[in-house]
Every structure is written in structure tokens, then in C-alpha cells.
Amino acid sequence: MSDVSADGGPDIPRSVLTELTRQLPEVAERCVAAIIDEVPSYARALRGEMADTIERSVQVALGGFLRMAAGSARGARSTPMRPALDGAYALGRGEARSGRSMNSLLAAYRVGARVAWREMAATTVDAGVDARNLGRFAELVFAYIDGLSAASVSGHADELAASGRVQERRRERLAAALIAGQGEEELLILARRAKWSPPVHLTAVLLPEPEAGAVLTRLGSRCLRAADEQGESGEPEIATLLVPDADGPGRVHLLRTLRSQGAYVGPARPWVRVSESHGRARRAHDLALAGGRSSPVDTELHLPELVLRADGTAYADLRERALEPLADLTPATIARLSETLGSWLLHQGRRDAVAADLHVHAQTVRYRMGQIRELFGDRLDDPDRVLELVLALGCENASPA
Known part of the structure; x- marks a missing residue:
């Protein structure tokens, strides 16, 4: 018998692999017992029916390993690992759904690998397997466990990502319903689905x-x-x-x-x-x-601006009508007199206050208001016209800097 198989794996006699397969139920039971004892997060989780389920899962994983070891012994380049990897992937997703991190599961893999290797090593040594093949067998065990761990990590990450996307979409739907002004009953249903407390x-x-x-x-x-x-x-x-x-x-x-x-x-x-x-x-x-x-x-x-500009065309018409007496002046003059009139209205005709607001001399205010009175005439004494002027000009003067 050669020291190693054709692909560099251990050369384990078929009779030893058969014996290891026969021992799977006992080994799986010891693995679960050790996990319960050494990984606190699973002390209660792996009791009763759950423990039976995990034992079967461990048997499937160990069985997959022994089939891989048998294939390695025959020189097979590839041996199906998909069932075991799929199981490990599903286990990782289950941990995420249970709200647990990967720490406990990875610890369980380490404990299970140690116990399984101890049990299988005893059988292979008793069967007279030499040290070199025993070392190759150990490498295969821990490489297999690494593969299962990686599959579980992937499943855990995918579940978190999937559940995160689901929650994100639910929250987006809730936000859209809130913006659309849907009824309170419907909003409460969407809030519960999104796990969002109003x-x-x-x-x-x-x-x-x-x-x-x-x-x-x-x-x-x-x-x-x-x-x-x-x-x-x-x-x-x-x-x-x-x-x-x-x-x-x-x-x-x-x-x-x-x-x-x-x-x-x-x-x-x-x-x-x-x-x-x-x-x-x-x-x-x-x-x-x-x-x-x-x-x-x-x-x-900005409430005045929002109110006045809620209907843009109506506001434009209001400004055009209210400021019609300025229409024939130059743009610079219109701007100067509009600014002065707006401040004068907002400060209720207090000349010094207008001067301070515009940073000009009070006499300048008096001169400009003389021009404005000539242009507007008795409109400045009509409450309805004054209201239009306040609306037309007041918003610009009152806006925050």
C-alpha cells in the first residue's frame, strides 16, 4: 500500500472508513454534547428536538467528509461536497434569522472538529494507520471544517443582506405612504411590517x-x-x-x-x-x-414667501398691477424706488427707520418718497391698494438674510 493517495490525500483502508461510518451516530452525539457544554450560546438552544436535528446535521457533515476521504483514497480529483456545503450555508442563514452572530457557530465548528478528530484518530490509530497518513487525514479534516465554516459565513452574510434589503424596501414603502398621505390604519400596518415605532x-x-x-x-x-x-x-x-x-x-x-x-x-x-x-x-x-x-x-x-409665491402667476399679476406706476421708469430707478417703498410700508412710514434699513440719509428717504407720492397719488391712502403693495414688495424686504 502506498503512503499517500494519487492526489496527495491520505491512504485510508476501506475497512477503516467503513468503521468510521458505523461510528457516525456516536461521534455526532459526542460532538453535540461538547458544543452544548463549551459554547454558552447553545446551552439551551440545542436541547430536545433541536439537539436531534443538530445531531443529524453533524452526521450529514461527517458523512460528507468520509465520502470525500474515500474519494481521496481512490485518487478521485473531485468528490461531491455540495450537500454538506449547502447544509452549512443554510445553518449560517438560520443563525442570522435567529439574531445571532457567527461567533457561536464558528466556535461550535471548532469544538465539533476537535471532538470528531479525537474520535476518528483513535479508530485510525487502532487500525495501524501510519503517522504520515494520519497527518494527511488531519489536514483533510480541518480543511473540510474550514470549507463548512466559510459556507456558513457566506449564508449568514447573505441572510443579513437579504433581510436588510427587505427591511429597507419596507421602510421605503412606509415613507412613500406617509408622503402620499395615506390613512392611519394603512400606515400602522406598514409601520408594523417595517418594524418601525411611530x-x-x-x-x-x-x-x-x-x-x-x-x-x-x-x-x-x-x-x-x-x-x-x-x-x-x-x-x-x-x-x-x-x-x-x-x-x-x-x-x-x-x-x-x-x-x-x-x-x-x-x-x-x-x-x-x-x-x-x-x-x-x-x-x-x-x-x-x-x-x-x-x-x-x-x-x-419663509412663510410669507411660500404664501405669496404659492401661485406664481397670480403673484406676478399682483406685482404688475400694484407697481404699474413705476412701469415707465428705468430698471435702476424702479429697483431704487421699489426698495424704498417696500421699506416705508413695512416700517409704517417712520423715516429714520427706513433710512437705517436702507443705509441712506433720512433726507434721501424724504426725496424718494416725494417721487413715489407723485407716481402713486392717492393709492397710498387706499387700504386695498396699500395691501397689494405690501404683498408685492413686503416679502422681498422681509426675507431672512
Whole structure:
């Protein structure tokens, strides 16, 4: 008999392999007992029916190894390992579904490999297998266990990835339903499926998609992210986040978190009405209220603009009618007199306050208002016309810097 098989594996007599196969049930039982004793996570998990299932799994794994060893002894270049690898892969997925890390399973593999090798080595030594073949046999045992461990790690990772994607899709569907304003009963069902506990309030935030990942990490796992929306041509996609309990001090924290982001922040609303918050943030975005600034736009500070510009064509008509007396002037003069009139209306005619606002001398204000009175005449004494002028000009003067 040669020292090793043709492919470099151990040369184990068929009679020894037959005896090892006969001993499989006892070896599997000892492996499970050792795992229960040495791996704390399995102390209770592998009792009763579960223990029987694991014993059968160990027998399948060891049986697969012995078939591989027999093939190696015959010089076979490849021996089917797929059933054992499939079983190990499924075991890894099961660990992930049970909420356990791979640490316990890998420890169980090490314990099982040690016990199995001890039992099989005793049989092979008793059968007179020489030291060199015994060493080759040991290499084969631990290479086989490494293969099973790798398959389990792969199954564990795939299950986590799959379950993570499922949860992500469920949370996206919940976010979409919230934005669409669906009914509370339907939202509660979607929230349960997504394993998401509803907060008291939600706040919608729109921001460029490249910034969303980092912001989401800082805001925490309860923050929902809707499917990204396509931006205008040449612009990045728009991400929508629904942030829990960002009212009061929470809003201050949210704005600080978004400090350097080109974000639009809607108002805090009861969670089932976050569609209102999203609608306002969307309008602020569409109106480009950021004005090129990178700091976040707090829509609560832009209510006049949002109200006045909600109907763009109506606002344009209002401005055209209210400012008609200025129409024949040069653009520079229109801008100067419009600025002065807007400040005068907002400061209720207090000349010094207008001068301070415009950084000009009070006499300059007096001169300009003289021009304006000539152009507008008694319109400045008509409450309805004054209201139109306030709406036409006040928003621009009142906008935050």
C-alpha cells in the first residue's frame, strides 16, 4: 500500500472508513454534547428536538467528509461536497434569522472538529494507520471544517443582506405612504411590517442625494428615507428624509446637523400628517428659496414667501398691477424706488427707520418718497391698494438674510 493517495490525500483502508461510518451516530452525539457544554450560546438552544436535528446535521457533515476521504483514497480529483456545503450555508442563514452572530457557530465548528478528530484518530490509530497518513487525514479534516465554516459565513452574510434589503424596501414603502398621505390604519400596518415605532411628530427634509447617507447616519436608525427623486437636468437626485420628533429643541439639533447641507426643512407635523411637511419642503425647494446658500432652509422662516409665491402667476399679476406706476421708469430707478417703498410700508412710514434699513440719509428717504407720492397719488391712502403693495414688495424686504 502506498503512503499517500494519487492526489496527495491520505491512504485510508476501506475497512477503516467503513468503521468510521458505523461510528457516525456516536461521534455526532459526542460532538453535540461538547458544543452544548463549551459554547454558552447553545446551552439551551440545542436541547430536545433541536439537539436531534443538530445531531443529524453533524452526521450529514461527517458523512460528507468520509465520502470525500474515500474519494481521496481512490485518487478521485473531485468528490461531491455540495450537500454538506449547502447544509452549512443554510445553518449560517438560520443563525442570522435567529439574531445571532457567527461567533457561536464558528466556535461550535471548532469544538465539533476537535471532538470528531479525537474520535476518528483513535479508530485510525487502532487500525495501524501510519503517522504520515494520519497527518494527511488531519489536514483533510480541518480543511473540510474550514470549507463548512466559510459556507456558513457566506449564508449568514447573505441572510443579513437579504433581510436588510427587505427591511429597507419596507421602510421605503412606509415613507412613500406617509408622503402620499395615506390613512392611519394603512400606515400602522406598514409601520408594523417595517418594524418601525411611530413617533409623535415627523419632519420632512429634502436634500441632495450625495449628502443623504452621512446625514442619515447622524440622525439615527428611526429616520426614514424615501426613494430618491430625480432632480432637474444636470442636478443630483433629491433625497427625502422623514425625521422623528424634530420639533422644539429637536429642530435646533436637526438644523445643526444639516448646517452645511443644501437642505429644505419642512415643519414638524403629527406623524400621520407628515405629507404636509413634505409638501412645504418641496415647494420651498421648487421655489429655490436657498438662493444659492449651502445652509439649510428652515421653511418656518419663509412663510410669507411660500404664501405669496404659492401661485406664481397670480403673484406676478399682483406685482404688475400694484407697481404699474413705476412701469415707465428705468430698471435702476424702479429697483431704487421699489426698495424704498417696500421699506416705508413695512416700517409704517417712520423715516429714520427706513433710512437705517436702507443705509441712506433720512433726507434721501424724504426725496424718494416725494417721487413715489407723485407716481402713486392717492393709492397710498387706499387700504386695498396699500395691501397689494405690501404683498408685492413686503416679502422681498422681509426675507431672512
